[in-house]
Amino acid sequence: MSARNLPRGALLVLMLAVTALTCATFLISLYVFRAHEALTDRMLASYVQDVAEMFAQSPPQEPEPPPRRMARRMREAEGHNIPRMRRFFRMFAADPSLDSGGLLVLDSEGRLLGGSEGAEKLLPLWGGGVEPGEPVVVTGPDGRSYCMVVRALERGGHVMVAASKTSLLSSYSKLWNFWLFSVMTSSAAMLVGICALWRYFVMPVRRIVEAIGSLRWGTSKPEFERRRAGHVPPLHEVGALEEAVERAAVDAISEKSLRRRYVSDIVQAQEDARRRLARELHDGPLQSVVAAIKRIQLARRASPQGAARENLDEAERVSQYAANEIRDYCDELSPSWAALGIEGALEELAERLSMAYDVTIRVSADDEHGDMPGDCALALIRILQEAVSNSVRHGGAREIDVRLERRGEGAAFSITDNGRGFDGDLLARPDFERMRLQGHRGLSNMHERVQMLGGELEISPASSSPSSPGTRISVFIPYGEDADSVA
């Protein structure tokens, strides 16, 4: 019975099932309540009818000596079996004070001959004109509703029986009503509870899960709607969960930015070291070799013939070679011309790389990058170096297209080759960490550099041809006044 084994929509199904059952209970209770009302009305009607019938059919009996107070009336009511009638009437109510109803005997002129205790209060119900027949519901002088029936007696006159449901069935009805009320109230409370649970717990938790799902850890903070508007979720637990998620996200951001700063420092230190080395090479060995060349050239002028001349020629050739080598080292270490504008720098580098690797490199750069910061330009240069080296060495590419264009607040840079391309697996889910471990350190370095500047790097096949898919490396690096909101 592990919770993991429940299907995805289990919670929803459970909630809906409980809601449906509760609704059914509520509706059934409502129906039973109404059916019970009708039933008690019918019961009461048949009850008063039965009493009237029984009274009418009971044979007259010898009267008991009436109490003195009622003597006159009792005499008049002789032959109407008043004592039996009284006994009979005790069944109406356990507690006579409840005033649950009564039985009245009236003569043919409508005068009261007798009745149950206190029944004379019901006389106004007669009103002098009720026809004998089916039970009717009337409102009594006390405002209560009575079920009343009038029956003609064979010996003349009428018997009238009236009963108030509220009084007669009082305790039974109360108990029944109370039970029904409890059931209905509890089901209503349950419905409200389910709604509240859904609204204040399930929905917020689902929103949190959604927010976590769409969260880019280390880059963005989750946005909880209520919290953003200054509201705190009503449930403490939900609020605590939101806070915990937010804290985790903030931690991830600071960890990532720390890592980025660390990488950035390493890259910076590396670039500094390369720049320093290039400068030293340029100012030291290169200048010395240049000076040597000048001296050799001077010496050659002075001794234009013979073995000395041959030696000087050779010395100059070797020195020129050394000077070229040192220049190439300098350029590879830290191209000083990179500071003269990215468009030209890319052209220059492409020219050099195409000679070094014997490939065709076409550069198309728009000239809207006058404000590109140095680190961004350097990143593009390093990416081009790395990408061309990869394309030629791993992809066997012969042609490479380089494109740089201004796009919004940044530079869109792409390098497309016609080589063998990457295997599909690597492209489907580019995992730069895995690439690093597999030895594709170049790609992972490019990615790091771009990330450091808040940009994005994408690797895709250049064409749909399966034989030579080629590779396209697309980079976007934001820069400019509005682009410095980078984490």
Next chain:
Amino acid sequence: MIRILLADDHPLTRAGLVAWIEGEPDFELVAEAADGESAWRAMTGSPPDVALLDIEMPGGNGIEIAERAARAHLPTRVVMLTAYRAQQYVMASIRAGATGFVLKTAPFEQLRMAVVSASEGRFYLDSSVSLAGAGSVEPVELSPREKEVLLLTAQGMQGHRVASLLSITERTVGAHLASVYNKFGAKNKTEAILIALKRGIIFLDELHIDEGDGS
């Protein structure tokens, strides 16, 4: 007599070059400088005919000095003297108003030609700055529109500004440039401009300094 200023921060190289200049009968070395500032002072004092400026120098590099000289309308012709072989430095030098670009390692004959050409106001570009189409001697004809587009681009104007100035689309500007590259056998803009300069299709005087940006 061509009066020459030599600015180079490296003493050994400078000594070698001084020895060469002193050996040339029609050259006169009027000043030596080891940094940008003293080079500028020497140029403004009594302007020499030709200034051989190293690009990388402390206290203001050669390109900055050339730019200042052009702004101040000094009569001195500037020849850039460098150990670097980058087309970008050539372009930057030309935009800064330099009349020549020569490598320090070049034979004295080439250095001499650079100085002489500069003193006559002719553009000189060291032959070892690699240019794909430069070796070809076949005559190339540019259409007037192509020349116009190339010249404006060479002046450092951005594509969309060239387009609006000539009332054509940016795409057409690109097409004209592509056609120029094709005719020259050039791989890119810089190469096309340098080849056009070398072949006298466009002239240095036409490339005034772009005040807006130095790119």
